[in-house]
Amino acid sequence: MVIGLYLIGFDAVAALRDRSLSEVPEAGLISYMGIFLMGVGAAAASFEAVRTDDLPLGALALFCWLFSIDDAFLIHEALGAWEVVFFAVYGLLAAIALFLLSKSEGRLSWPILVAIAAFTFSVSVDVSWDRAIGYLQLPSESENFYYRVGYVLEDVPRFGGIFVLSSCAIGEFVVRGHGILRHRVDGHRLAADRARGKPPAPGDDAA
Secondary structure (H helix, E strand, C coil), rough: HHHHHCCCCCHHHHHCCCHCCCCCCCCCCHHHHHHHHHHHHHHHHHHHHHHHHHHHHHHHHHHHHHHHHHHHHHHHHCCCCHHHHHHHHHHHHHHHHHHHHHHCCCCCCCHHHHHHHHHHHHHHHHHHHHHHHHHHHHCHHHHHHHHHHHHHHHHHHHHHHHHHHHHHHHHHHHHCCCCCHHHHHHHHHHHHHHHHCCCCCHHHHHH
């Protein structure tokens, strides 16, 4: 997506960043898309977690809500040096979600690992890139270029992690919800067949 925006002449870096940081029309495009995806994932995971009393999914929903709200209002950036504490809270929630999902039978934990790796890389760039540029004392005419490289290195992995994590949350909602719906449909069909005196097909007794 970033490469596509660049090739057609848009400012792909501005699209990655928050809209308030640039005046070009495409500013915030990818950033807000990430907020939307994470918000949808949070809502889907929350709904399913409450409906099925699913603690692992609830932990995942909590992480997604915190991430989407933080991204929408730039909370961690307003904290200055204290943003490290905010990132630690992120890490704790991600670790709890990973632990609970890995202990839940029939669930994949690797998407959470991929998302954590992407977010960790993004946070590392966010915390250290500006300091590294200042330490290297680069020529002023090239500083802007390296700052833009830093934005790409920070925001592209972050969006990748958002996509993986929101897909995982939405996938849990769809798969588990579909399984419950199918079970209910099979139960109603079996009850109707019994009411008509029709013998159950092999395997129907399990419904």
